[in-house]
Amino acid sequence: MEHTDNGSKVLTSINLGFGRISEITMAALFAGALLLSPANIVAQSAAPPGQATPPPMDIKGKTASQYYKNVKVLKDIPAIDIHPAMEYIMVGLGVGCAYCHDVRHFDNDDKPQKKTARNMIQMTFALNSTIFDNQLRVTCFTCHRGQPLPSASPVLSPEKGPEGLAPAGTYASVVVPGIALSSSMAPEKASASATTAPAGAPAVAKAPPVALPSVDEIFAKYTQALGSAEALAKASTIVQKGTVEMALPPAPGTPPGPPTIGHPAAESDRKAPDKVLLTIDLPGKPSKEGYDGSTSWLQAAFSRENTGGEKAVAQEGAEFIPGLKFRDNHSRLKADSIEKVGDREAYRVSGFRSDGSGFDRVYFDTQTGLLVRTVTYMNSVLGSFPIENDFEDYRPVSGIQIPYTNRFISPEGNRIFKWEQVQVNAPVDDAIFVRPPQPPPPPPPPAK
Numbered sequence: 001m002e003h004t005d006n007g008s009k010v011l012t013s014i015n016l017g018f019g020r021i022s023e024i025t026m027a028a029l030f031a032g033a034l035l036l037s038p039a040n041i042v043a044q045s046a047a048p049p050g051q052a053t054p055p056p057m058d059i060k061g062k063t064a065s066q067y068y069k070n071v072k073v074l075k076d077i078p079a080i081d082i083h084p085a086m087e088y089i090m091v092g093l094g095v096g097c098a099y100c101h102d103v104r105h106f107d108n109d110d111k112p113q114k115k116t117a118r119n120m121i122q123m124t125f126a127l128n129s130t131i132f133d134n135q136l137r138v139t140c141f142t143c144h145r146g147q148p149l150p151s152a153s154p155v156l157s158p159e160k161g162p163e164g165l166a167p168a169g170t171y172a173s174v175v176v177p178g179i180a181l182s183s184s185m186a187p188e189k190a191s192a193s194a195t196t197a198p199a200g201a202p203a204v205a206k207a208p209p210v211a212l213p214s215v216d217e218i219f220a221k222y223t224q225a226l227g228s229a230e231a232l233a234k235a236s237t238i239v240q241k242g243t244v245e246m247a248l249p250p251a252p253g254t255p256p257g258p259p260t261i262g263h264p265a266a267e268s269d270r271k272a273p274d275k276v277l278l279t280i281d282l283p284g285k286p287s288k289e290g291y292d293g294s295t296s297w298l299q300a301a302f303s304r305e306n307t308g309g310e311k312a313v314a315q316e317g318a319e320f321i322p323g324l325k326f327r328d329n330h331s332r333l334k335a336d337s338i339e340k341v342g343d344r345e346a347y348r349v350s351g352f353r354s355d356g357s358g359f360d361r362v363y364f365d366t367q368t369g370l371l372v373r374t375v376t377y378m379n380s381v382l383g384s385f386p387i388e389n390d391f392e393d394y395r396p397v398s399g400i401q402i403p404y405t406n407r408f409i410s411p412e413g414n415r416i417f418k419w420e421q422v423q424v425n426a427p428v429d430d431a432i433f434v435r436p437p438q439p440p441p442p443p444p445p446p447a448k
């Protein structure tokens, strides 16, 4: 919310129910160390050197160029969409923020990679606006495939949406004025073949040989499998304690190095209908990711609010009983295939988000009826990437089935939560879900 929070421009991370902070690891790896000087904060503000720090600027309603200092191509997009776009670039190229940025001065253009990236953004927009009729068809990932230097033979993404769309094609694209190639280069109606899956890719859209149940039947079975209507109605909090297997960032004050896999203690607190707090006991300082029903936030070595596509993902993940309200906030629902999830068979249900920002999927065990997987997409103006949550090892607690294992799979890093203690209806204070107050902005640096 404030423009002054320390680290808000260093760390971007998705804040999901069982989210991740791997970006801390990524940033530490590439930055050498996560050092934030007060200069960083001021470099991000609009204050000329030597003048008093301006009052915190509210990001809401601002364009990127009104809020940030040196955004030239993405200048007209909402400022809240900059961080999701940067997160997308990070995943698309498989690099950390420091690959392009001096993380103490994000506005600085010293690194050649940043200049190349700006040209690449322009090129990508030019391709989409000229060749692909303003649809977001070509993205950084299309060529880069998670590598900073792409292979010479790019392949388009084979992933198809519920109505044959590639994920990127379902999101609004940004049209940047004045960037276009000759429209004589636009394909007539040939784009369908350009987006077909390469040979060998699974044919996801094929009709299964067996008849699928209706969407209503699948959700009725899920609700029934979860527990008695009475137990479900009575449940207002779920507290889970256990451990998480994940890549650990180097502890503060230790020299930078590759991340190591560890099993820190973790706690998840949920309150109906949509409050969540995830705490991970990282070496040095616990990390917290919270959603209080309106603000999505992250507080680790750094703190920031999640905005744009990151917030949408956080809201999905904050649902008290995952997937239960999928029908309410999605439209054009379809039970469209049977797929293997781990060693189980599952019905896949796809639906478009009510706000038009893309589609999501939920998977239900064909035998038990329970939710085994959700797939959602982090959307940005440059493209989107999928995030998967798997639910395993359901056991009854106070009359409700609760998964004791959660696998969180994302291009930014995976986490496996194993819960040991689970309580339903333990008292949970609303205050824990609210973003902690941020320290006041530091004094400005001396003029150069």
Ligand code: HEC
Residues within 6 Å of the ligand: 009, 010, 011, 012, 044, 068, 069, 070, 071, 072, 073, 074, 075, 082, 086, 087, 089, 090, 093, 095, 096, 097, 098, 099, 100, 101, 106, 107, 113, 114, 115, 117, 118
């Ligand atoms: C591959 C290069 C690249 C990577 C990696 C990258 N960025 Fe950027 N970033 C850019 C470019 C290019 C711009 C300017 C875009 C423009 O001019 O429209 C930018 C602009 C920004 C700005 C606006 C700065 C200002 O005040 O003008 C912020 C903040 C930012 N990036 C944060 C991040 C964060 C956080 C990460 C890591 C998650 C990151 N970036 C990763 C290339 C990159």
Ligand code: HEC
Residues within 6 Å of the ligand: 089, 093, 113, 114, 116, 117, 120, 121, 124, 138, 139, 140, 141, 142, 143, 144, 148, 149, 150, 154, 382
């Ligand atoms: C049409 C294919 C294509 C697309 C789309 C594309 N790139 Fe590239 N990019 C390349 C190629 C090819 C190179 C390597 C050029 C070379 O070898 O000098 C490259 C190089 C780069 C580099 C320099 C890497 C280095 O270490 O020198 C950056 C940074 C980069 N791209 C960022 C992006 C970003 C960000 C996007 C999305 C906005 C993007 N690219 C989209 C093809 C593409």
